[in-house]
Amino acid sequence: MRSYPRTFLLVSHDRHFLNNAVEHILHIDRGKLVLYRGNYDSFEAERRANMTRQTAMAQRQDAARKHLEAFVARFRAKASKASQAQSRLKMLAKMEPISAALEDPTVIFKLPDPEELAPPIITLDGVSVGYQPGKPVLRKLDLRIDMEDRIAFLGANGNGKSTLAKMLAGELAVQGGKLFKAGKLRIGYFAQDQEDVLDPARTPIEHLQDLLPNLPPMQVRARLGGFGLTQSKAETPSGKLSGGERARLLFAMVTHHKPHLLILDEPTNHLDIDTRDALVQALNEYSGAVLLVSHDRHLAEACVDRFWLVADGSVTPFDGTLDDYAKLLADRRKGVKEAAREAAGEPLSKTDRKADRRNAAEARRALAPLRxxxxxxxxxxxKLSAERMMLDAQLADPETYTKLSPAKVAELQKRHGELQKRIEDQEEAWMAAEAALEQAQAADAA
Ligand SMILES: Nc1ncnc2c1ncn2[C@@H]1O[C@H](COP(=O)(O)OP(=O)(O)O)[C@@H](O)[C@H]1O
Ligand SMILES: [Mg+2]
Incomplete structure (x- = not known):
């Protein structure tokens, strides 16, 4: 796009693409158009700067940022290598889109919290699954899911991520092995083609009322309100809603029964950037388990803490970060290239390479628990920070003090104080964990 010599207009939700392709952003917001010079990041920075001047809420967010920056500074001083502070800096960078989402209250949504279930909620014992008898797509699955799990599926397209999601959601029967589900387990499943369940002629109220026939219409409206679909949107045929509004309706429908486990198969395909950030927040506050298939790296990094690699007909836990995964893919490609070179008559020391790989694998295994x-x-x-940010916003809102009873406000303030204390304790624990990892890595290198 950059080499195209004429003018172009582009509509996209891909932050990375926008940052690299465009020179201006035209912001369409509540019936107004405002042109910003620069790419998406600079648009967001400028818009946020405006907000900071305008609202107390943004100032409070700024304070939260400063707090984290102070943590980075402290951390830098304690660690022997400045590189350790890098991940915190990344986290700081990630806070910005979250604050942008908060600016527009209509995109914020809250997923209903389920009651606790005893772990595990699902176990798989030698399970195989597929579409044709005798031809399983995935085999020998030994997996377990608990309620606090946040797991992303990694793997190339066609490897079976959606197949695994469908099977866990109960929409595809197992071909062999044992699948155990907790008796009262409720699952919310956002399928890859979830859009198809919407009838463009019917409104959000009609769609949700179908799923909850016994709920009074007032409460159906209240639920839609919780997903940012207010009065007029709730009565608009879904075919006339924006992609983000339809997605919020889908989330309201998928979570209508307060699921303990949410399975999301590429849920962001139709979401705009603000709604993606709102989803990150909603998932971080949600108390159930989350299984996620997504190509949105920002989403996965912000709300998942474990990975399952779906490849070669099975599923294995992947100990590492998304950066490690990207490296693994790059190494594999390099491996293929080396093999080609070898075939072309340039032999490489095979034994050395094997030993290298073995050592690296052992080191990775040893460091995995620390990581x-x-x-x-x-x-x-x-999670704690996100909750505090929400509380900050609530306490900064004048309406809070008119709408809620003084007792309820006092309760919020008390919770805020508790959170503050817990966040500080958590930082200490985090720093200690980071130091232990660093020590082990240093010992490993020696
Ligand atoms: N409904 C189906 N009937 C038969 N084969 C299918 C069906 N859906 C998917 N498959 C096959 O199962 C394999 C895994 O597909 P899928 O789970 O959709 O992968 P992913 O989500 O990782 O892209 C592929 O080989 C695909 O062709
Ligand atoms: Mg898929």
Missing amino acids: KAVKDAESHHA
Whole structure:
């Protein structure tokens, strides 16, 4: 696009693409058009700067950022390598889109929290699954899911991610092995083609009332309101809603029975950037388990703490980050190239390479529990921070004090104080975990 010599207009939700392709952003917001010079990131930065000047809420978010920056500074001073502070800086960078989502209250949504179930909620014991008898797509699955799990499926298209999702959702029978589900388990399943369940002629109220025939219409409206679909949108035929509004309706429908487990198969395909950020927040506050298939790296990094690799006809836990996964794919490609070179008569020392790989694999295994501890501490911290940000916003809103009873407001303030304390404790724990990992890595390198 950049080499195209004439003018073009582009509509896209891909932040990365926009940042690299365009020179201006035309912001369409509540019936107004405003032109910003620059790419998406600079648009967002400028818009946020405006907001900071305008609202107390944005100022409070700024304070939260400063708090995290102070943490980074402290962390830098303690760690022997400045590179350790890098991941915190990345987290700071990630906070920005979240604050942008908060600017528009209509995109915020809240997933209903289920009651607790005893773990595990699902176990698979030697399960195989597929579409034709004798030809399983996935075999020998030994997996377990607990209620606090946040797991993303990795793997190339066609490897069986959707097949696994469908089977866990109960829409595809197992061909062999044992699949156990907790007795009271409710599952919300957002299929890859979930859009198809909507009838363009029918309204959000009609769609949700179908699923909840016994719920009074007022409460159906209230539920839609919780997903940002207010009065007029709730009565608009779904075919005339925007992609983001339809997606919010789909989330309201998929979670209508307060699921303990949410299975999301590429849920962001029709979501705009603000709604994607709102989804990140909603998932981080949701108390059930989440299984996610997504090509949106931002989404996966912000709300998932474990990965399952779907490849070669089976599923294995992947200990590592998305960066590690990208490296693994790059290494595999390199492996293929080396093999080609070897075939062309340039032999490489095979034994050396094998030993290298073996050593690297052993080191990765040894470090995995420490890495997981860091990851857990980090995601716990992110969850607490997200909750505090929501509380900040609520406490900054004048309506809170008119709508809620003084007792309820006092309760919110108390919760805010508790959160503050827990976040500080969590930071200490996080720092300790990071230090332990760093020590092990240093010992490993020696
Ligand atoms: N309804 C179906 N009937 C038969 N084969 C299918 C069906 N759906 C998917 N498959 C096959 O199962 C394999 C895994 O597909 P899928 O689970 O959709 O992969 P992914 O979601 O990872 O892209 C593919 O080989 C695909 O062709
Ligand atoms: Mg798929």
